[in-house]
């Protein structure tokens with residue numbers, strides 16, 4: 001039951017680099033104790049059951065964690081897919097209920113996330129007495145000390161991608177820059193999967209001749225044609241994290257079937273609810289989406305995607321404005337320390353104080369007593 005966890009990198013770059021036999025660094029995977037074959041999901045897909053409250057689809061954490069699952073479903077050369085459920089599995093959190101529950105938990109001071117990788121004998125896959133034949137239950141927990149996930153601290157999307165990599169059968173990799181590297185670095189940005197991660201996934205889940213194995217048919221058939229989007233606009237070119245931001249666009253249903261648009265994805269990342277829109281064949285509609293800007297500062301190419309139906313998020317209408325950036329800034333940080341220091345100024349009422357910021361940068365403040 002011991003988790004495979006991602007820990008905090010105290011000294012970036014200090015992780016030991018170990019060469020495997022033959023001198024080649026490469027991905028690793030969990031092996032069945034008996035025949036040494038890899039532990040996989042033999043159906044080539046599995047479902048992640050998200051905590052419906054803290055990781056709901058309308059929450060900023062939920063958006064980011066889902067972003068950690070998507071890349072694994074998009075790797076070329078494999079047919080592996082993560083499906084995402086917005087509700088708990090029927091039995092709630094249970095380490096051996098055969099459902100991959102995803103949630104926040106108390107993990108101490110040094111662990112960002114953990115994946116409890118169990119096989120169908122009910123044992124942790126690295127337990128020598130494990131005797132199952134395939135993966136069975138891979139719950140994923142993220143540290144509920146949410147300060148870790150504040151902008152500029154540790155990266156929840158990378159941590160999610162890392163833990164979900166365990167959940168599909170990959171062990172830790174020693175390849176520098178791999179998502180399956182066990183160390184999460186302070187201040188790192190969201191990353192794409194490394195080619196080593198993708199090679200590991202393709203090794204575990206090669207598509208069969210002819211392709212298409214495993215991925216279950218959606219409960220509702222997907223429309224055969226997508227809609228189109230034009231005239232995308234946003235209400236402001238520069239916003240603060242937490243500000244409202246309105247996206248508007250003209251959506252046309254150019255297909256011969258009814259389109260149900262019930263999902264939203266935006267750049268910059270945003271949260272909020274969305275009243276589903278039904279477009280009849282041939283219908284053109286101005287759609288306005290009121291959002292709240294998420295907690296990832298930066299310059300974004302404006303994008304709006306409206307999609308429907310399917311837990312794998314096949315988007316049906318989208319537009320990206322490559323030339324129109326939205327700048328997201330974080331609100332100014334209050335420095336209450338200035339008030340405390342002002343009480344200790346010398347008789348001239350002037351003092352120079354060095355203030356160390358969290359990231360190790362410093363600047364000088366001139367403090368002057370009130371006249």
Ligand SMILES: [Zn+2]
Pocket residue numbers: 004005006162163166172182
């Ligand atoms: Zn790990």
